[in-house]
Amino acid sequence: xxxxxxxxxxxxxxxxxxQLLVMGGILWFCHLLFVNTQANLEARNIASGxxxxxxxxxxxxxxxxxxxxxxxxxxxxxxxxVTNTLYVSMISIVLATLVGVMVGxxxxxxxxLVARLAxxxxxxxxxxxxxxxxxxxxxxxxxxxxxPRQSLHWGAGFFLNNRGIYFPKLMPENGFLMIPVALLVGxxxxxxxxxxxxxxxxxxxxxxxxxxxxxxxxxGLPLLTALLLGMPIAWEIPxxxxxxxxxGGVIRPEFCALLIGLVLYTAAFxxxxxxxxxxxxAKGQLDAAHALGLPGGLIMRRVxxxxxxxxxxxxxxxxxxxxxxxxxxxxxxxxxDMVSVGGTIIGQNDQAIEIIVMWMAVYLFIxxxxxxxxxxxxxxxxxxxx
Numbered sequence: 001x002x003x004x005x006x007x008x009x010x011x012x013x014x015x016x017x018x019q020l021l022v023m024g025g026i027l028w029f030c031h032l033l034f035v036n037t038q039a040n041l042e043a044r045n046i047a048s049g050x051x052x053x054x055x056x057x058x059x060x061x062x063x064x065x066x067x068x069x070x071x072x073x074x075x076x077x078x079x080x081x082v083t084n085t086l087y088v089s090m091i092s093i094v095l096a097t098l099v100g101v102m103v104g105x106x107x108x109x110x111x112x113l114v115a116r117l118a119x120x121x122x123x124x125x126x127x128x129x130x131x132x133x134x135x136x137x138x139x140x141x142x143x144x145x146x147x148p149r150q151s152l153h154w155g156a157g158f159f160l161n162n163r164g165i166y167f168p169k170l171m172p173e174n175g176f177l178m179i180p181v182a183l184l185v186g187x188x189x190x191x192x193x194x195x196x197x198x199x200x201x202x203x204x205x206x207x208x209x210x211x212x213x214x215x216x217x218x219x220g221l222p223l224l225t226a227l228l229l230g231m232p233i234a235w236e237i238p239x240x241x242x243x244x245x246x247x248g249g250v251i252r253p254e255f256c257a258l259l260i261g262l263v264l265y266t267a268a269f270x271x272x273x274x275x276x277x278x279x280x281x282a283k284g285q286l287d288a289a290h291a292l293g294l295p296g297g298l299i300m301r302r303v304x305x306x307x308x309x310x311x312x313x314x315x316x317x318x319x320x321x322x323x324x325x326x327x328x329x330x331x332x333x334x335x336x337d338m339v340s341v342g343g344t345i346i347g348q349n350d351q352a353i354e355i356i357v358m359w360m361a362v363y364l365f366i367x368x369x370x371x372x373x374x375x376x377x378x379x380x381x382x383x384x385x386x
Contacts, residue, residue, distance in 0.1 A: 037353065052349050053078070059344050061336045063252050074345050078355075081341030082362055088255060088337065089324045089366070092262040096323065097316075099267035104274020104312075105300065118271065125268035131329055133265055138257035138333045145253075148244050157237040157248060165256070166238040169249040175232040179222050186221035190214030254335035258327065266323045273315040277308030309381045317374040321367045338362060 041048050053075035061068050064080045065087055106118035125133070143162060146152065151161040157168040190213070197210035226233065238248030281304050289299040330337040342355040 041353075048351075048353065050354055052345075052351050052354075055349075057345075059341075059348065061341065062334075063255060063336055074349070077341055078338070078345065078358065081336060081338035084336055084341075085324075085327055085330075085338040085362075086366070088258055088262070088330070088335070089327050092259055092266065092323055092327070093320055095259070095263045096266040096270055096319075099263060100270025100316075101274050101305075103267060103271030104278060107271060107275040108278050122268045122271050125264050126272075128265075130261060130265045130326055131332060134257055134261040134329055134333050137260050138253065142253040142257055148240060151240075151245075157235070159238060159240075159245060162253065163244055163250075164253055165251040166245045167249050167251075168238070169236040169247070171234040171236050173232040173234055175229045178229060179226050179232075182221040182225035183218065186217040186219070189217045189221075193217070252335075254330070254333050257333050258330045258335050258337075261329075262323055262326060265326070266319055269319045269322075270316055273312045273319070274308065276315075277310070277312035278304055280311045281307045306381070310378075313374060313378040313381065317371060317378075320370050320374065324366050324370070325363060 038048065054073050056070075057072055057074045057077040058070050059077060060070055061077065061080055063084065065083050066080060068076070068080050103118050103121060106114050107122065109115045109118070145160065145162040148159075148161045148163055151159040151166075153159050157166075159166040190210075193208075193213055194210040197208040201207045236247050236249075238245040238250070240246075285303055285307065286299065289303045294303070327337055328339040331340040331343060334340070339359065342359055346352045346355050
């Protein structure tokens with residue numbers, strides 16, 4: 001017994017020593033890299049540090065979610081680039097997921113034409129570089145749209161041309177804050193009702209139309225609040241003045257091209273993930289569902305897709321992370337994302353190392369958040385063994 005404990009202690013000590021040795025080597029390498037970098041920067045008279053972020057930027061940003069002027073600092077300009085990256089990435093993730101699920105379901109469809117069209121879509125977009133898709137979308141498709149004077153017009157104040165999509169802009173008035181509050185209350189109520197309906201279905205087998213009730217609460221409460229407050233909303237309509245439209249909101253072609261490219265490219269990969277997940281569901285599950293007389297749509301929603309998630313989520317996590325990193329290709333078509341804005345800052349200040357470190361830190365943080373959320377979701381849908 002003593003010999004066994006002694007051997008175990010020696011093994012643990014040897015393991016700990018090797019780990020400390022490896023960690024020491026890594027720290028020594030990082031120190032050596034830092035010292036050499038500082039020496040090379042001083043030899044070339046290049047200032048280092050992040051103090052430049054407080055200087056006036058003096059650079060325009062064509063598409064910003066938040067208010068920005070060239071008089072703002074470099075740090076705020078970089079933050080605008082980060083918000084643009086997050087904005088296009090989050091919208092692309094949602095749309096790519098919706099398209100990918102439809103493509104994945106179509107891939108296993110019993111309809112020969114639908115299945116073949118989905119297969120062609122997957123094979124084409126998975127084997128074309130995303131950069132070429134962006135160039136084609138921006139330089140060919142969107143460039144072929146008419147000029148502002150010949151804009152395509154539909155509805156009240158909606159215009160489409162090669163400068164972007166122009167639409168009426170919402171202008172809040174007194175009391176408008178209560179509308180988003182009502183929306184938040186509606187969403188919370190919808191989630192609570194959905195959970196109670198799920199619990200009731202598991203316990204009694206009786207279901208409630210929780211989805212319809214949730215949608216009614218989510219959209220009905222804000223609408224009712226707006227009506228009670230006398231519609232505290234005004235609309236700014238875009239008007240053609242000179243060679244372009246003034247007023248209203250606009251979605252610029254650079255954003256549209258990047259969004260379309262990211263969605264089409266990523267959806268092809270997600271579609272294959274969904275297809276593999278659907279085909280991993282045991283045939284006995286489908287036979288049992290058909291034997292109960294369930295309709296095809298209900299079988300897909302209640303039987304197949306919930307089980308397919310166990311296979312789909314891990315692979316899709318990688319696709320989400322790749323989408324965020326692929327958004328850096330926005331610099332090729334002029335969309336002011338984080339990489340584009342950071343590149344301009346490097347050109348004006350020669351602070352390449354600092355900007356690259358900031359890029360790495362932001363991408364690392366975003367992808368870690370995506371991984372944490374997807375790992376949590378994956379843990380919830382996995383089977384628990386006994």
